[in-house]
């Protein structure tokens with residue numbers, strides 16, 4: 447199985463198969479992974495504990511998410527999982543291979559999409575995809591066929607002959623996703639793949655990822671801030687905060703941690719009347735972003751406060767409201783994560 451994955455993923459000669467230490471269905475087994483950055487001179491030394499004693503087990507064929515605010519340590523983690531960064535301590539087992547001891551192995555099993563387009567920027571979309579396919583050891587004919595297929599699949603036909611550097615941010619990101627998908631690597635590690643994309647492009651990307659999982663059993667490790675997207679596509683998610691995994695479960699399992707609470711969102715068109723007791727009660731706990739207030743509470747209290755707000759003077763300045771079951775974002779907040787780094791929608 448490992449040999450087959452290597453032949454398919456291609457590249458230079460496959461390494462000796464690793465001693466399969468993990469269970470047969472394991473893709474990544476991470477234990478005690480720790481990375482500390484030290485910057486600055488001796489007098490103004492800064493130490494950042496980017497990853498602290500991280501344990502993870504990602505199964506084959508899973509769509510596994512890493513969720514967390516800016517600076518939580520997500521990119522640092524995936525760069526170690528893909529052999530681009532050496533951990534200070536800990537182990538990474540990828541399909542039976544020791545990535546720390548053999549950092550050359552990961553690039554041949556994993557298609558990694560980082561946050562930058564980098565070296566491909568000068569090439570046309572078609573050439574960038576085809577070149578990547580050739581680097582993944584496809585024959586010239588197979589590379590051309592794979593390029594045409596992924597261009598059509600992601601709706602890139604009209605952009606295929608344009609250089610990446612002449613595309614919009616979202617278009618360039620889509621082209622980079624195409625380069626990650628071509629050649630059918632057994633593992634995809636995608637760092638914020640849909641950043642800047644419109645809904646049509648985003649849907650095309652998720653459909654393409656889902657298809658690979660269904661047809662090839664591809665494992666996908668997805669870094670995201672986007673909790674809405676995360677909820678719909680992920681099998682399991684690890685929540686990172688300040689370098690540590692603070693939870694790891696299915697989206698449903700994480701949401702169950704929030705219990706029976708519901709989310710009440712209010713959007714104001716003017717200044718809410720704080721002398722209204724219901725408004726004052728909501729103001730006490732609400733997370734306020736611009737004109738939007740978000741709170742979590744038990745359903746009976748939420749209904750009571752909403753009834754008071756919609757039947758009193760506050761209604762005149764209320765633009766919109768929603769009462770909904772908890773989201774992954776609520777679960778994240780209940781876990782003690784910081785609010786600012788997560789985006790909605």
Ligand SMILES: Nc1ncnc2c1ncn2[C@@H]1O[C@H](COP(=O)(O)OP(=O)(O)OP(=O)(O)O)[C@@H](O)[C@H]1O
Nearest residue numbers: 483484485494496515516517518519520521522523
């Ligand atoms: N090369 C570096 N040198 C020093 N500190 C770094 C370096 N790279 C990252 N850091 C720090 O390590 C921490 C984790 O950064 P990392 O990029 O892994 O976070 P992230 O979760 O991917 O963030 P984002 O969502 O913003 O991409 C941050 O505090 C960051 O400032």
